[in-house]
Amino acid sequence: MQTMVETRNLRKTYSRADGSTIEAVKGVDLEIRQGEIFSLLGPNGAGKTTTISMISGLVTPTEGDATIGGFSITTQSMEAKRLMGFVPQEIALYPELSARQNLAFFGRMYGLGGKTLSRRVDELLDFVDLADRQKDRIDTFSGGMKRRVNLAAGLLNSPPLIYMDEPTVGIDPQSRRRILDTVKTLRDEQGMTVLYTTHLMEEAEELSDRVGIMDHGEIIAMGTQDELTQQVGEEDRLEITTGAQNVGEALIERMQQEIAGVTRVLYNPPEQIGDNGSESTPARLTVFAKRGRTALPQIIQTLDAAGIDIQSVEVLEPDLEAVFLALTGRALRD
Amino acid sequence: MRSILTIILNDLNIFFAQRGNLVGLLVIPVLLTLVVGWSIGQIGGGGPTRLRVDLIDHDQTELSAKLIEELRAANDALVLCPLDNDADDFCRLGEEHLQLERAVERARSGSTSALIVIPAGYAAALEGFERINIDYYSLSDPLQPSPVLQSLNAVLQRAGSASITTGVAGALLDNVTAAIDLPPLDKETRDGFLRSIYLRSQEMLTEQPAPVRFRVADAASDGEDGSLNGFNQSGPGMGSLYVMFTVLGGMAVLLRERRQWTLQRLMALPLSRAQILAAKIGVYFTLGMIQYFIVFAVGAAAGMDFGSDPPALLAVMAAFVLCITALTFALAPWMKSEGQARGLVLLLSLSLAPLGGAWWPLEIVPEFMRTLGRLSPVAWAMNAFQDLIWYNGGFGDVLPEIGVLLAASAVLFIFGIRSFKYE
Ligand SMILES: Nc1ncnc2c1ncn2[C@@H]1O[C@H](COP(=O)(O)OP(=O)(O)O)[C@@H](O)[C@H]1O
Ligand SMILES: [Mg+2]
Numbered sequence: 001m002q003t004m005v006e007t008r009n010l011r012k013t014y015s016r017a018d019g020s021t022i023e024a025v026k027g028v029d030l031e032i033r034q035g036e037i038f039s040l041l042g043p044n045g046a047g048k049t050t051t052i053s054m055i056s057g058l059v060t061p062t063e064g065d066a067t068i069g070g071f072s073i074t075t076q077s078m079e080a081k082r083l084m085g086f087v088p089q090e091i092a093l094y095p096e097l098s099a100r101q102n103l104a105f106f107g108r109m110y111g112l113g114g115k116t117l118s119r120r121v122d123e124l125l126d127f128v129d130l131a132d133r134q135k136d137r138i139d140t141f142s143g144g145m146k147r148r149v150n151l152a153a154g155l156l157n158s159p160p161l162i163y164m165d166e167p168t169v170g171i172d173p174q175s176r177r178r179i180l181d182t183v184k185t186l187r188d189e190q191g192m193t194v195l196y197t198t199h200l201m202e203e204a205e206e207l208s209d210r211v212g213i214m215d216h217g218e219i220i221a222m223g224t225q226d227e228l229t230q231q232v233g234e235e236d237r238l239e240i241t242t243g244a245q246n247v248g249e250a251l252i253e254r255m256q257q258e259i260a261g262v263t264r265v266l267y268n269p270p271e272q273i274g275d276n277g278s279e280s281t282p283a284r285l286t287v288f289a290k291r292g293r294t295a296l297p298q299i300i301q302t303l304d305a306a307g308i309d310i311q312s313v314e315v316l317e318p319d320l321e322a323v324f325l326a327l328t329g330r331a332l333r334d
Numbered sequence: 335m336r337s338i339l340t341i342i343l344n345d346l347n348i349f350f351a352q353r354g355n356l357v358g359l360l361v362i363p364v365l366l367t368l369v370v371g372w373s374i375g376q377i378g379g380g381g382p383t384r385l386r387v388d389l390i391d392h393d394q395t396e397l398s399a400k401l402i403e404e405l406r407a408a409n410d411a412l413v414l415c416p417l418d419n420d421a422d423d424f425c426r427l428g429e430e431h432l433q434l435e436r437a438v439e440r441a442r443s444g445s446t447s448a449l450i451v452i453p454a455g456y457a458a459a460l461e462g463f464e465r466i467n468i469d470y471y472s473l474s475d476p477l478q479p480s481p482v483l484q485s486l487n488a489v490l491q492r493a494g495s496a497s498i499t500t501g502v503a504g505a506l507l508d509n510v511t512a513a514i515d516l517p518p519l520d521k522e523t524r525d526g527f528l529r530s531i532y533l534r535s536q537e538m539l540t541e542q543p544a545p546v547r548f549r550v551a552d553a554a555s556d557g558e559d560g561s562l563n564g565f566n567q568s569g570p571g572m573g574s575l576y577v578m579f580t581v582l583g584g585m586a587v588l589l590r591e592r593r594q595w596t597l598q599r600l601m602a603l604p605l606s607r608a609q610i611l612a613a614k615i616g617v618y619f620t621l622g623m624i625q626y627f628i629v630f631a632v633g634a635a636a637g638m639d640f641g642s643d644p645p646a647l648l649a650v651m652a653a654f655v656l657c658i659t660a661l662t663f664a665l666a667p668w669m670k671s672e673g674q675a676r677g678l679v680l681l682l683s684l685s686l687a688p689l690g691g692a693w694w695p696l697e698i699v700p701e702f703m704r705t706l707g708r709l710s711p712v713a714w715a716m717n718a719f720q721d722l723i724w725y726n727g728g729f730g731d732v733l734p735e736i737g738v739l740l741a742a743s744a745v746l747f748i749f750g751i752r753s754f755k756y757e
Contacts, residue, residue, distance in 0.1 A: 053598075058598050092598060
C-alpha cells in the first residue's frame with residue numbers, strides 16, 4: 001500500500017512565558033498508509049495536537065519534516081495542504097455565522113464558487129444531517145451539532161486525507177456514535193485516509209486499522225491492534241479494587257515471585273474526584289498474568305492473608321489499555 | 335488576492351453580525367459627533383483662535399512698521415506671517431521666503447485668512463498727504479464682516495486721520511510762516527515737526543478706546559456659522575476617536591480568533607502566512623475607513639465643511655487609519671487575554687484622543703500639552719484636518735502630517751509583522 005503521510009524525526013519545543021522550554025513532541029516517526037484509519041492514542045498532553053498541527057502546516061516543526069502525498073509540509077506546503085482536510089480539536093467555526101455561511105466561506109477559500117460550491121455545501125449538510133438547520137447561527141447549536149459542522153468544514157475540498165483531532169470531545173453518546181460511523185463511512189465508501197487522535201481506548205479499538213500509542217511526546221508503540229496486544233504477550237489483566245489505603249512493596253514483590261503466571265503487579269492509590277475532593281476512586285491493583293483465571297484463586301488468597309480487603313475483581317483480555325499500562329505503568333485515563 | 339478579499343469580506347460580515355459592534359460603530363459615534371459638535375458651536379469655540387495673515391511690507395519705513403504694530407494691537411488673534419511666525423511654523427512657510435506670488439496663492443486657496451501688502455512709498459504718501467492703496471487679498475466674502483479686514487480698516491483709518499492732522503498742520507505751518515513773515519523753515523526742521531505731529535496724533539487716536547474690539551470668536555458665534563464650526567471640530571475629532579476604538583479593538587478579535595481556532599483553520603488552508611496577515615490588516619483598515627465615513631456622513635448632514643481638496647482629505651483619513659492599524663498589529667502580540675486587550679483599547683483611545691485634540695482644538699491647551707500631543711497620531715491627523723477643513727488647504731499643506739503618519743505606520747508594521755503570532 002502507498003504511504004500517504006510520513007514523518008521523520010518530528011520535534012517541537014515550545015518556550016514558556018517564564019523562559020523555560022517544553023518538548024511537546026520528541027522525534028516522532030510515523031507512516032500512515034493510503035486508505036487506512038490511523039489512530040494516535042494517548043492521554044491529554046501526550047503531544048497529539050502538536051503532532052497534527054505540525055503535519056498540517058499550522059505549526060513549524062523545531063526539527064524534522066513530514067511529507068503528505070510526497071509533498072514536504074515545510075517546503076511544499078501549498079501542494080501538501082491541498083491534499084488534506086483538517087478537523088481541529090476545537091470548534092473552529094465562526095459562531096456568529098450560520099452553518100451554511102461557515103461552510104461556504106471555507107469552500108470559497110479552497111477556490112470553489114457558484115454552483116459547484118453550493119452543491120458541495122448541500123452535499124455536506126446532508127452528509128452530517130444538518131440541512132434543516134443550515135440557516136441557523138453556529139452559536140445556537142448543541143455541542144454535537146457543532147462537532148458535525150466542524151467535521152463537514154474539513155471535507156469541503158473532497159480531500160484524499162483527513163486529520164481529526166479528538167472529534168468526539170464533549171458530546172453526548174448519540175452524537176459520538178454518529179461521528180464514529182461517519183469516520184468509518186469516509187474510509188469505507190470514499191476510500192479516504194484518516195488520521196484520528198483520541199485519548200479513549202474504545203474509539204481507537206473500534207476505528208483503527210493501525211494505532212500509534214503516544215506518551216510524553218513520543219510514539220511508544222505502533223502497529224495493528226493485534227501486533228500491539230501481542231507486545232504484552234498472551235497476558236490477561238486483572239483489575240482488583242480494594243479499600244486498602246496502601247499495599248506494601250514487599251507484598252507486590254512476593255506476588256510477582258510466588259504466584260505462578262503473574263508477571264507484573266501495579267498499584268494505583270485512591271484518587272480524589274469531584275469538585276472538592278468529596279469523592280474518591282478506590283485504590284486499584286493491576287495484575288498481569290498468563291492464564292489469569294487460573295492464577296486468580298491464589299492471588300485472592302495472598303491478598304487475604306496480607307489483610308487487604310477486596311471489593312471487586314475483573315479479568316480482562318489483552319487490549320490497548322493493557323499495552324499502555326504495560327509500557328508506561330499508568331492507566332490511559334490518568 | 336481573491337482569497338484575501340474573501341477573508342476580508344467574511345470578517346466584515348462577522349463584524350456586522352454582532353449587534354454590539356453596530357452600537358460601537360454607528361450609534362455612539364454618531365450621537366457623540368452631534369452632541370460634541372453642537373456644544374462646541376454653542377460655546378463659540380471650534381473655529382481657529384488664531385488667524386493666519388500674510389503681510390508683505392515693501393515700504394520698510396518707520397511708518398509701515400508703525401502700521402504693523404497697530405495691526406497687532408488691534409487684534410491679537412492675528413498672526414502676521416512671516417513676522418510673527420512661531421517655532422511651530424504656524425505660518426506654514428517652511429524654509430521658503432514669502433514672495434508676493436506665493437502669498438497671493440495662499441490667500442486665494444484659503445490657507446491664509448488674508449494677505450496685506452504695504453506698497454513701497456507708503457510712508458512718503460502719508461506724509462505727502464497723498465492717496466495710496468494698501469492691497470488686501472482674501473477668500474472671504476467682502477460683504478461679510480471679516481475680523482482681518484475690520485482690524486486693517488480700523489488701523490488705516492487711524493493712520494489716515496493722523497495723516498490728515500499732519501496735512502492740516504503742514505498747511506497751517508506754511509500759512510503761518512508766510513503770514514507773520516518769518517524766515518522759511520529749513521526742510522529738516524519742518525519734516526521733523528510734522529512727523530512728531532503725525533506720531534502724536536496717531537498716539538492720541540490709539541489711546542481713544544476703540545469702538546469695537548474685533549475677536550475671532552465674535553465672527554464665529556454669530557448664528558448658524560457657530561454650530562457649523564463645531565462640527566468641523568467634532569467630525570474629525572470623534573471620527574478619529576472611534577477609528578481608534580474600532581481598529582484597536584482588532585487586538586481582542588485576533589486573540590479571539592486564535593482562541594476559537596478559526597485563525598488556525600485558515601492556516602491549514604492552502605494559503606501563505608503573508609496572505610492571511612494581509613487579509614487581517616485589510617480587515618481593520620477597511621473597518622477604520624468605514625468608521626470615518628459614517629462619522630463624516632453625519633457631519634455632512636449636520637453641516638460640517640470638508641475643505642476643497644477631497645483627495646487630500648481621503649489621504650489624511652487613510653494615513654491615520656493605516657497608522658492605527660499598524661499600532662494594533664504592533665501591540666497585539668503582547669496581549670495575554672482579550673480582557674487585557676479591551677482594557678488597552680479604552681486606555682489608548684481615551685488618552686490619545688484628547689492629547690491629540692480630538693475633543694477640543696489644541697490651540698486652547700497649554701504649550702506643554704501641545705508638545706506632548708505630538709506623540710499622539712491623533713494630533714497629526716487633526717492638524718491635517720484643520721489645514722484642509724478650516725484653511726481650505728490642499729495636498730501640499732498636509733504632506734508633512736501624512737508623511738509622519740506613514741512613517742509611524744511603517745515602523746509599527748515592522749514590529750507587528752515580525753512578531754505576529756501564527757502559532
Ligand atoms: N502553544 C503552546 N505553548 C506551550 N506549550 C504547549 C503549547 N501547545 C501545547 N503545549 C504543551 O505541549 C504538550 C502537548 O500538548 P498537546 O499537543 O496539546 O497534547 P494532546 O493533544 O495530546 O493533549 C502539553 O504539555 C502542552 O501543555
Ligand atoms: Mg489535543
